[in-house]
Amino acid sequence: MKKIYLLLITVFFIVLKISASDITYETSDLKISLNDKGYVVGIFDKQKKAEYLANDQMAPLLSIRVNNVFEHPNQLLQKNDVLTLSFSKNKVQVEIRVITKLNYISFELIGITKNENIELIVWGPYPTKISETIGECVGVVRNNQFAIGIQSLNVKTLGGYPSEENDIEPAFDIFATDNIVDLSADWKKKKHYRGQTAKVQDFGSVLQAYCRNRNKRRIIANWA
Numbered sequence: 001m002k003k004i005y006l007l008l009i010t011v012f013f014i015v016l017k018i019s020a021s022d023i024t025y026e027t028s029d030l031k032i033s034l035n036d037k038g039y040v041v042g043i044f045d046k047q048k049k050a051e052y053l054a055n056d057q058m059a060p061l062l063s064i065r066v067n068n069v070f071e072h073p074n075q076l077l078q079k080n081d082v083l084t085l086s087f088s089k090n091k092v093q094v095e096i097r098v099i100t101k102l103n104y105i106s107f108e109l110i111g112i113t114k115n116e117n118i119e120l121i122v123w124g125p126y127p128t129k130i131s132e133t134i135g136e137c138v139g140v141v142r143n144n145q146f147a148i149g150i151q152s153l154n155v156k157t158l159g160g161y162p163s164e165e166n167d168i169e170p171a172f173d174i175f176a177t178d179n180i181v182d183l184s185a186d187w188k189k190k191k192h193y194r195g196q197t198a199k200v201q202d203f204g205s206v207l208q209a210y211c212r213n214r215n216k217r218r219i220i221a222n223w224a
Helices: 185-190
Strands: 005-012 023-026 030-034 040-045 062-066 069-071 075-079 082-087 092-100 104-112 120-128 133-135 140-142 147-152 157-159 171-173 192-194 198-201 204-212
Touching: 023 092, 040 120, 062 092, 104 120, 120 147, 133 198, 140 204, 147 157, 147 204
Parallel strands: none
Antiparallel strands: 005 104, 005 147, 023 030, 030 040, 062 069, 062 120, 075 082, 082 092, 092 104, 120 204, 133 140, 140 147, 157 204, 171 192, 198 204
């Protein structure tokens, strides 16, 4: 099958609700766990013995979109360094090669069936409890003890989420609004963002990336 996408999850000081059937990958500081359905079930700091996966949030390793509808995986199998994700609704299988290094883990999409039907794939979103510092462009979230990031490793894969068909990431600048009279100086400093490779959430944050199928011609409205 044709090699398509490459994704790297980077780790700084840095998965884990372990059951007997879970698949785990470890670096010097990180343990990440996947269940047999294809979901991340642990983001664990080995040094501080702390779990950073956000509670009660879905965390598919990878999802697909067909006819503008997202589908999450329902089965995960492992053979050597290759994971196979199954998507029953669209009868799709995805092969992902996993490489573990001292300081990071890479996930590379190396094969996908019914490629012509798939509009795009999404890595994540991966929900974390971390909310102290959110690097929305570079895709890193951290507190004073732990940081984790996501980075795409080829030009096909974009950091963020496919919120818009033109792939322009959302941005916000509070100073561009008409009324900032009642906003404190400290609040003003915090309300700038451009992009959503990492994104703040009520529970903490998410890390995410995606890749479109470029095999078909598209015409997308952009900048009016």
